[in-house]
Amino acid sequence: MKESLLDILRCPLDKHELELENATYADTDGDTDAAEVVSGELVCTDCGEHYPIDDGIPNLLPPDMREESPA
Amino acid sequence: MKESLLDILRCPLDKHELELENATYADTDGDTDAAEVVSGELVCTDCGEHYPIDDGIPNLLPPDMREESPA
Amino acid sequence: MSVREEFDDWATSGRDRGMEERHWHTAKHALARIPVEPGDTVLDLGCGSGYAGRALRDTKDAGRIYGLDGSPEMAHNAAGYTDDEQVSYLVGDFGSLPFGENTIDHVWSMEAFYYAADPRETLAEIARVLRPGGTFYCAVNYYEENVHSHQWQEKISIEMTRWDREQYRDAFRESGLYVAEQDTIPDREITIPAEAEFPTQNWDTREEMVERYREFGTLLTVGVAP
Amino acid sequence: MSVREEFDDWATSGRDRGMEERHWHTAKHALARIPVEPGDTVLDLGCGSGYAGRALRDTKDAGRIYGLDGSPEMAHNAAGYTDDEQVSYLVGDFGSLPFGENTIDHVWSMEAFYYAADPRETLAEIARVLRPGGTFYCAVNYYEENVHSHQWQEKISIEMTRWDREQYRDAFRESGLYVAEQDTIPDREITIPAEAEFPTQNWDTREEMVERYREFGTLLTVGVAP
Ligand SMILES: Nc1ncnc2c1ncn2[C@@H]1O[C@H](CSCC[C@H](N)C(=O)O)[C@@H](O)[C@H]1O
Ligand SMILES: Nc1ncnc2c1ncn2[C@@H]1O[C@H](CSCC[C@H](N)C(=O)O)[C@@H](O)[C@H]1O
Numbered sequence: 342m343k344e345s346l347l348d349i350l351r352c353p354l355d356k357h358e359l360e361l362e363n364a365t366y367a368d369t370d371g372d373t374d375a376a377e378v379v380s381g382e383l384v385c386t387d388c389g390e391h392y393p394i395d396d397g398i399p400n401l402l403p404p405d406m407r408e409e410s411p412a
Numbered sequence: 413m414k415e416s417l418l419d420i421l422r423c424p425l426d427k428h429e430l431e432l433e434n435a436t437y438a439d440t441d442g443d444t445d446a447a448e449v450v451s452g453e454l455v456c457t458d459c460g461e462h463y464p465i466d467d468g469i470p471n472l473l474p475p476d477m478r479e480e481s482p483a
Numbered sequence: 484m485s486v487r488e489e490f491d492d493w494a495t496s497g498r499d500r501g502m503e504e505r506h507w508h509t510a511k512h513a514l515a516r517i518p519v520e521p522g523d524t525v526l527d528l529g530c531g532s533g534y535a536g537r538a539l540r541d542t543k544d545a546g547r548i549y550g551l552d553g554s555p556e557m558a559h560n561a562a563g564y565t566d567d568e569q570v571s572y573l574v575g576d577f578g579s580l581p582f583g584e585n586t587i588d589h590v591w592s593m594e595a596f597y598y599a600a601d602p603r604e605t606l607a608e609i610a611r612v613l614r615p616g617g618t619f620y621c622a623v624n625y626y627e628e629n630v631h632s633h634q635w636q637e638k639i640s641i642e643m644t645r646w647d648r649e650q651y652r653d654a655f656r657e658s659g660l661y662v663a664e665q666d667t668i669p670d671r672e673i674t675i676p677a678e679a680e681f682p683t684q685n686w687d688t689r690e691e692m693v694e695r696y697r698e699f700g701t702l703l704t705v706g707v708a709p
Numbered sequence: 710m711s712v713r714e715e716f717d718d719w720a721t722s723g724r725d726r727g728m729e730e731r732h733w734h735t736a737k738h739a740l741a742r743i744p745v746e747p748g749d750t751v752l753d754l755g756c757g758s759g760y761a762g763r764a765l766r767d768t769k770d771a772g773r774i775y776g777l778d779g780s781p782e783m784a785h786n787a788a789g790y791t792d793d794e795q796v797s798y799l800v801g802d803f804g805s806l807p808f809g810e811n812t813i814d815h816v817w818s819m820e821a822f823y824y825a826a827d828p829r830e831t832l833a834e835i836a837r838v839l840r841p842g843g844t845f846y847c848a849v850n851y852y853e854e855n856v857h858s859h860q861w862q863e864k865i866s867i868e869m870t871r872w873d874r875e876q877y878r879d880a881f882r883e884s885g886l887y888v889a890e891q892d893t894i895p896d897r898e899i900t901i902p903a904e905a906e907f908p909t910q911n912w913d914t915r916e917e918m919v920e921r922y923r924e925f926g927t928l929l930t931v932g933v934a935p
């Protein structure tokens with residue numbers, strides 16, 4: 342995912358903003374605007390819930406609908 | 413035209429309400445709700461402009477666009 | 484010539500019924516899309532023979548229908564085609580609609596909008612009379628992308644507005660209407676003669692006629708009052 | 710079974726591409742109607758292979774496209790079909806959209822809305838994320854009037870909502886959306902075998918198949934945020 346997606350993404354539970362943690366990026370020749378996040382976590386700035394980013398795709402299912410994917 | 417049309421009709425010039433004058437009605441067996449106005453005039457309650465009803469059809473053209481129809 | 488003079492002539496020579504027949508091919512598809520609920524009030528701008536409002540009464544149980552036309556002869560013809568007490572016709576001009584604010588649920592107009600002397604003024608008038616959430620279904624065959632319509636202006640003395648698709652959307656928004664949809668509706672019904680019959684009186688080539696009807700058809704722009 | 714389990718399976722067995730091919734017949738006509746302006750942000754709910762958003766990028770120069778799907782495998786497949794940096798896919802549920810208020814210009818959904826566990830909650834979520842004047846194009850083949858779709862529920866473990874046309878309009882309005890349009894879009898492209906080939910595996914009679922595709926087609930309801 343693009344880091345700019347954070348502008349409009351919200352926690353599905355309480356609609357508060359999310360912060361990116363433990364991000365790893367795809368190689369983008371130093372162009373950080375275009376930075377493609379490959380993995381990491383989105384953390385709700387209010388409730389603290391964590392949402393994983395797998396293979397560049399954020400999983401924003403409410404936690405009770407999320408099942409861990411096999412490694 | 414039906415008299416109930418007066419509920420939503422307005423003077424095209426200043427959008428004020430209109431009043432019906434000199435009305436003649438089609439024969440409707442005394443049912444005044446269904447009263448069909450055949451001729452008469454609609455008069456603006458604000459500017460006093462007159463709009464003719466011919467053959468049951470009100471002519472609400474702005475006066476400068478209206479031409480008298482031949483008798 | 485005035486709208487009245489031009490179109491009174493059309494009405495007395497029976498062109499109202501001819502237009503009804505041809506316009507119906509695409510108009511019916513646009514009319515079917517309008518979310519008219521039973522009892523809704525519909526205003527038909529430039530109603531001609533008045534077929535559109537009568538169809539909405541029949542198919543969607545619309546409440547009151549008002550057909551407005553600048554030509555008294557058109558309005559009189561239209562009135563003569565129905566006994567329905569819920570349908571009324573009146574003479575008026577697109578530039579100053581004789582209705583109060585928020586009095587109309589849906590405005591329909593087929594092949595008439597571009598005759599407005601000032602189309603932006605007409606849009607503002609439509610936005611004024613529509614209730615919040617009310618729709619304006621504006622259908623035109625005369626528009627910029629339809630190159631085969633360009634020469635129509637030569638045949639009529641009233642100045643016609645030839646917007647392209649984007650100009651319609653922009654003008655709707657400038658008047659305060661939301662744009663909910665824009666589409667071209669093909670005319671799949673008009674008979675297109677076989678190749679060998681071209682050129683015809685109106686068409687040089689079959690390709691042009693196919694493009695005019697099957698591709699360009701009728702441009703529909705749908706606005707919604709906020 | 711959960712949405713995830715059901716549709717992950719569909720995705721890994723390639724059904725995402727099969728749906729794309731079949732749904733495209735009607736979806737393209739609905740997509741063409743959306744008044745997307747260059748730069749607009751579009752959210753595709755239940756994006757499957759993600760074809761709809763990619764088409765809006767290509768044809769209308771949409772800005773950002775977000776494809777949301779409850780199945781991680783669907784979202785991963787969709788991401789694999791494009792290199793376009795303006796197109797993103799994410800995993801989420803129709804019941805709680807992970808977007809802020811007024812962040813989306815248009816919401817699109819094809820053959821997915823009725824899987825929502827609570828469709829009214831989903832409509833409220835859509836109304837929340839749309840900017841004023843933004844549209845929701847909701848296209849479904851599974852609906853009450855389409856009697857040929859009724860048995861689809863037996864083939865899937867997720868409960869499906871089978872509204873009729875009026876229920877769609879009413880529910881949109883209850884959620885605060887204006888209804889701008891409702892229409893059925895025929896599928897004119899699917900091949901319907903000759904009379905002699907019926908019954909087929911799926912159809913008893915040719916008439917039924919014609920009715921299903923050429924008449925009932927896809928039900929489109931268009932909402933506009935106030
Ligand atoms: N400025 C104006 N105000 C009111 N009516 C107008 C007008 N300019 C043109 N018209 C009317 O618009 C109509 C256009 S012809 C289309 C008629 C009908 N809607 C149909 O589909 O067949 C004519 O009847 C004409 O009299
Ligand atoms: N509650 C829910 N939340 C998010 N996505 C859901 C969902 N229920 C179903 N879906 C998704 O909706 C899709 C329906 S299949 C339709 C896919 C695509 N729109 C097309 O036209 O082909 C599936 O990919 C499924 O995973």
